[in-house]
Amino acid sequence: MSLLNETHAPELTSWIDSANLPGTDFPIQNLPFAVFRRAGSDEAYRGGVAIGDQIVDLSLAAQCGALAPECRPLAAAAGESSLNRFMAMGQGAWSSLRLALSRALRGGAADADRLAGCLVAQADAEYAVPARIGDYTDFYTSVYHATNIGKLFRPDNPLMPNYKWVPIGYHGRSSSIAVSGQAFERPRGQTLPAGATEPVFGPCKRLDYELELGIFVGAGNPGGRPVSIDDAESHVFGMCLLNDWSARDIQAWEYQPLGPFLSKNFATTISPWIVTLEALAPYRRPFERPAGDPAPLPYLASDANRAHGAIDIELEVLLESASMRRAGAGGARLSATSYRHAYWTVAQLLAHHTVNGCNLQPGDLFGSGTLSGPTLDQAGALIELTAGGKNPVGLPDGESRAFLEDGDAIILRGWCEKPGSARIGFGECRGTVLPALAE
Numbered sequence: 001m002s003l004l005n006e007t008h009a010p011e012l013t014s015w016i017d018s019a020n021l022p023g024t025d026f027p028i029q030n031l032p033f034a035v036f037r038r039a040g041s042d043e044a045y046r047g048g049v050a051i052g053d054q055i056v057d058l059s060l061a062a063q064c065g066a067l068a069p070e071c072r073p074l075a076a077a078a079g080e081s082s083l084n085r086f087m088a089m090g091q092g093a094w095s096s097l098r099l100a101l102s103r104a105l106r107g108g109a110a111d112a113d114r115l116a117g118c119l120v121a122q123a124d125a126e127y128a129v130p131a132r133i134g135d136y137t138d139f140y141t142s143v144y145h146a147t148n149i150g151k152l153f154r155p156d157n158p159l160m161p162n163y164k165w166v167p168i169g170y171h172g173r174s175s176s177i178a179v180s181g182q183a184f185e186r187p188r189g190q191t192l193p194a195g196a197t198e199p200v201f202g203p204c205k206r207l208d209y210e211l212e213l214g215i216f217v218g219a220g221n222p223g224g225r226p227v228s229i230d231d232a233e234s235h236v237f238g239m240c241l242l243n244d245w246s247a248r249d250i251q252a253w254e255y256q257p258l259g260p261f262l263s264k265n266f267a268t269t270i271s272p273w274i275v276t277l278e279a280l281a282p283y284r285r286p287f288e289r290p291a292g293d294p295a296p297l298p299y300l301a302s303d304a305n306r307a308h309g310a311i312d313i314e315l316e317v318l319l320e321s322a323s324m325r326r327a328g329a330g331g332a333r334l335s336a337t338s339y340r341h342a343y344w345t346v347a348q349l350l351a352h353h354t355v356n357g358c359n360l361q362p363g364d365l366f367g368s369g370t371l372s373g374p375t376l377d378q379a380g381a382l383i384e385l386t387a388g389g390k391n392p393v394g395l396p397d398g399e400s401r402a403f404l405e406d407g408d409a410i411i412l413r414g415w416c417e418k419p420g421s422a423r424i425g426f427g428e429c430r431g432t433v434l435p436a437l438a439e
């Protein structure tokens with residue numbers, strides 16, 4: 001069965017000119033969802049869809065008459081101050097609204113003038129976390145990250161024997177997830193200095209980022225009713241960029257035996273735009289395991305997952321120091337990789353999460369886990385790029401970084417691109433480190 005439909009046709013163009021420019025993240029084939037309002041206003045936040053450099057205000061679009069009557073309740077749900085009710089409506093609803101918007105935004109659309117009255121420029125907008133995130137789970141799906149970081153934390157046993165059998169994850173903290181633009185104080189906590197036998201308390205000295213994708217659950221499942229691998233993707237609303245800020249010195253001291261706790265729960269930043277799985281359909285590819293690796297257990301395997309379980313999403317991390325920001329120089333690229341290197345697919349993560357009877361709810365969020373690729377320049381965290389801080393990376397302003405300094409901003413970007421298909425972009429995810437609170 002083809003995953004493609006008329007909304008993916010590469011020749012489609014919009015009556016909004018900026019959506020037709022080469023290199024835009026948001027052509028008419030993308031149509032990602034966010035929650036926004038005019039920056040600095042006290043307007044209510046509402047749902048919108050990106051098109052070029054504009055946002056279609058879905059709360060207005062539901063009433064403007066440009067959409068077919070049967071789609072207006074869908075636009076009204078997606079136009080609320082969080083996307084949860086729309087997410088709960090399921091894949092048929094998401095697909096119907098996407099098709100209606102695609103048709104209404106195409107060149108020559110009959111009611112373009114009505115929809116034109118529902119546009120807000122992205123340059124004038126500010127964003128909110130797009131859903132009420134009830135529960136947040138962070139996975140560990142890059143075998144390269146697991147091996148690299150495992151060597152640093154557990155030199156004798158870098159890749160644990162369970163890794164190739166079970167998708168590893170931990171339960172994170174949903175209420176400290178914020179949208180791109182987040183700034184947070186450097187965390188303080190307990191660490192064990194090298195060679196010491198007792199911990200000290202103070203500001204984190206090894207603050208790191210993690211390049212991840214976020215996966216938003218759409219339709220949930222009741223407790224006791226696992227989702228099969230073949231149904232799993234119908235429960236996924238879409239994907240965003242995610243930075244799992246990590247205090248490595250706090251992590252190294254606290255993580256055994258129950259996993260990360262205060263080292264990762266102080267801040268997590270996501271991009272405002274959620275790109276639907278439907279928009280990503282042209283970039284699906286076969287999911288392959290290296291020869292000799294064990295076949296997944298049957299509940300984690302299916303023909304469809306093998307045929308197109310992986311997704312080719314290009315990813316990059318940039319660092320902008322305070323001095324680079326003052327100079328207006330923009331960020332410098334630290335690394336780039338692709339989501340196609342992941343060891344577990346989105347469908348496997350969701351099937352695994354529910355296999356014990358665990359329920360998922362609309363708006364729940366998964367982190368993919370740090371997305372490091374096979375070579376060192378594809379590493380998704382500083383601890384890997386700098387070999388635990390031993391080999392600092394140089395920056396264009398002459399400074400270097402073993403770990404993050406106060407004032408540093410980390411910018412994540414993601415996009416899909418190939419000949420014969422429209423570019424599908426994720427926008428950006430930016431977060432800034434503030435100095436720690438005074439002792």
Ligand SMILES: O=C(O)/C=C/C(=O)CC(=O)CC(=O)O
Pocket residue numbers: 138139140141142145146149150153210244246255260368369370
């Ligand atoms: O290997 C470890 O002990 C810990 C690794 C992590 O930092 C956990 C994590 O957040 C998982 C990931 O992002 O892949």
Ligand SMILES: [Ca+2]
Pocket residue numbers: 138139210212244367369370
């Ligand atoms: Ca992580």
Ligand SMILES: [Mg+2]
Pocket residue numbers: 172243244245246264265266267268
């Ligand atoms: Mg985190």
